[in-house]
């Protein structure tokens with residue numbers, strides 16, 4: 709883990725406390741290429757990905773691992789899983805929209821899934 713990543717893990721989630729603006733669509737689209745496999749969805753504005761697994765147990769195990777990362781970061785995914793799939797969504801509830809943190813979380817979930825990310829540019 710780089711210093712920058714470990715610092716991030718120690719931070720509390722600002723958009724979770726509210727009072728910061730949500731990213732507009734252009735800004736969200738600009739971040740999207742940094743989280744391969746994820747897409748932007750609306751109502752609420754969010755970033756979402758479905759991961760595939762060979763069986764129920766592996767999908768469930770992945771969901772539990774994602775939950776662990778969310779707890780560590782204080783920023784929580786909406787998760788749904790079943791036989792062979794786990795869907796993960798992030799948005800910042802307190803601002804009813806997207807923040808860079810949602811993309812950082814998406815990148816962390818990609819890393820859990822064994823994918824190498826280019827990472828996000830420094831703030």
Ligand SMILES: C[C@H](O)[C@H](O)[C@H]1CNC2=NC(N)=NC(=O)C2=N1
Pocket residue numbers: 723724725782783784785798799800801802803
């Ligand atoms: C008090 C607590 O930190 C907040 O309610 C957090 C919890 N987890 C959260 N997770 C997400 N994704 N968005 C939030 O706004 C949020 N708020």
